[in-house]
Amino acid sequence: MNLSELTLDREGLAAAIACEDAAFNEALSEEAYRVKVATIGPEVYLRGLIEISNICVKNCLYCGIRRDIRCPRYELSEEEVLATAKIAAGRHFGSVVIQGGERTDPAFIRKITRLIKAIKAIEPSTEGEPPLGITLSLGEQSREVYEEWFDAGAHRYLLRIESSNPDLYRKIHPDDSLHSYDRRIKALYDLKEIGYQAGTGAMIGLPFQSAEDMADDLMFYKEFDAPMIGMGPYNPHPQTPLTLAGAPYPSEKRRFALGLKMIALLRLLMPDINIASATSLEVLDPRGRELGILSGANVIMPNMTPEDKMVNYNLYDRKTLLRDSHSSLVEELESKKIAIGYGQWGDSRHFRKCPDPF
Ligand code: SAM
Ligand code: SF4
Numbered sequence: 001m002n003l004s005e006l007t008l009d010r011e012g013l014a015a016a017i018a019c020e021d022a023a024f025n026e027a028l029s030e031e032a033y034r035v036k037v038a039t040i041g042p043e044v045y046l047r048g049l050i051e052i053s054n055i056c057v058k059n060c061l062y063c064g065i066r067r068d069i070r071c072p073r074y075e076l077s078e079e080e081v082l083a084t085a086k087i088a089a090g091r092h093f094g095s096v097v098i099q100g101g102e103r104t105d106p107a108f109i110r111k112i113t114r115l116i117k118a119i120k121a122i123e124p125s126t127e128g129e130p131p132l133g134i135t136l137s138l139g140e141q142s143r144e145v146y147e148e149w150f151d152a153g154a155h156r157y158l159l160r161i162e163s164s165n166p167d168l169y170r171k172i173h174p175d176d177s178l179h180s181y182d183r184r185i186k187a188l189y190d191l192k193e194i195g196y197q198a199g200t201g202a203m204i205g206l207p208f209q210s211a212e213d214m215a216d217d218l219m220f221y222k223e224f225d226a227p228m229i230g231m232g233p234y235n236p237h238p239q240t241p242l243t244l245a246g247a248p249y250p251s252e253k254r255r256f257a258l259g260l261k262m263i264a265l266l267r268l269l270m271p272d273i274n275i276a277s278a279t280s281l282e283v284l285d286p287r288g289r290e291l292g293i294l295s296g297a298n299v300i301m302p303n304m305t306p307e308d309k310m311v312n313y314n315l316y317d318r319k320t321l322l323r324d325s326h327s328s329l330v331e332e333l334e335s336k337k338i339a340i341g342y343g344q345w346g347d348s349r350h351f352r353k354c355p356d357p358f
Contacts (some may be wrong), residue, residue, distance in 0.1 A: 056101025
């Protein structure tokens with residue numbers, strides 16, 4: 001396939017996804033990077049990732065911290081989260097992401113509300129810098145809870161749809177009301193209506209997933225008009241039902257290539273949105289996140305979770321081997337003249353309701 005033959009409709013996207021020609025993939029990444037620089041500039045924005053807890057009420061069939069997996073559980077204290085956020089502010093990251101297993105108990109919800117307010121109150125380390133921007137990724141909550149957290153100061157929320165195909169969604173989740181595709185969709189629209197920059201995404205290279213499914217995921221992002229996307233390769237965890245069931249999935253090499261390709265295609269489809277270069281790319285290749293940036297992504301989330309806890313946020317195989325290598329990553333990007341947008345929220349240009357004043 002030739003780049004000039006690429007069309008950005010379902011058929012064209014599926015053909016590009018299925019194409020394994022290395023020259024095509026390389027040309028696609030180069031074109032996506034060119035479009036990114038021309039549309040939103042060369043900067044990469046950082047979000048310090050704080051994995052607040054691996055306790056989860058849900059049982060997604062692919063996830064290494066699902067409720068029924070036996071593993072040491074942890075929850076960061078408010079002091080630990082604040083201390084980590086202060087480090088992010090001191091390094092001029094501009095934003096933090098608070099991510100964790102899904103919990104809907106009132107004690108957890110109130111804790112998050114207090115933390116959002118306390119993080120917003122951290123004095124910026126340089127005059128003129130905004131207070132830290134806050135992205136949440138804490139799963140499905142009631143509309144009231146989303147409102148409470150928005151009112152407290154969170155302004156972005158990442159809730160992946162995981163797969164936009166309801167049949168595939170059903171295959172990778174337990175068949176009960178806690179894991180409902182329709183509920184997930186409703187939560188996404190609640191977030192958007194409340195005023196969050198509502199980001200979504202899907203896993204790439206899942207068992208049972210076709211090129212058409214992945215093309216549909218891209219079309220879903222476009223239809224939802226998502227201002228930011230965080231998607232990444234599926235990586236198996238040895239103890240999950242999805243792995244144990246033995247359903248085939250693409251090789252590491254193929255999942256990595258697909259991860260880069262989905263970023264590049266999305267950049268062409270939605271040139272002015274924020275696209276994260278996911279951690280799950282780095283698991284498959286030590287230069288994964290950097291290559292994600294060179295394929296059109298513009299956001300990186302260095303992991304700031306305290307190391308003794310990070311080892312138990314073990315979503316998939318080899319996740320525990322990942323250490324915060326962001327300083328070498330930053331050096332690598334800077335050596336390629338890719339600037340880091342320090343001290344800025346780095347909001348998506350696509351999002352009009354809440355323009356970044358900085
Ligand atoms: N619990 C929240 C939720 O599910 O939205 C946020 C935390 S959850 C660990 C964050 C993301 O991890 C999920 O959206 C899912 O896509 C991803 N994830 C979980 N297991 C994975 C796996 N085996 N491979 C790749 N990504 C995975
Ligand atoms: Fe829980 Fe999120 Fe993992 Fe599902 S993907 S089991 S909701 S942490």
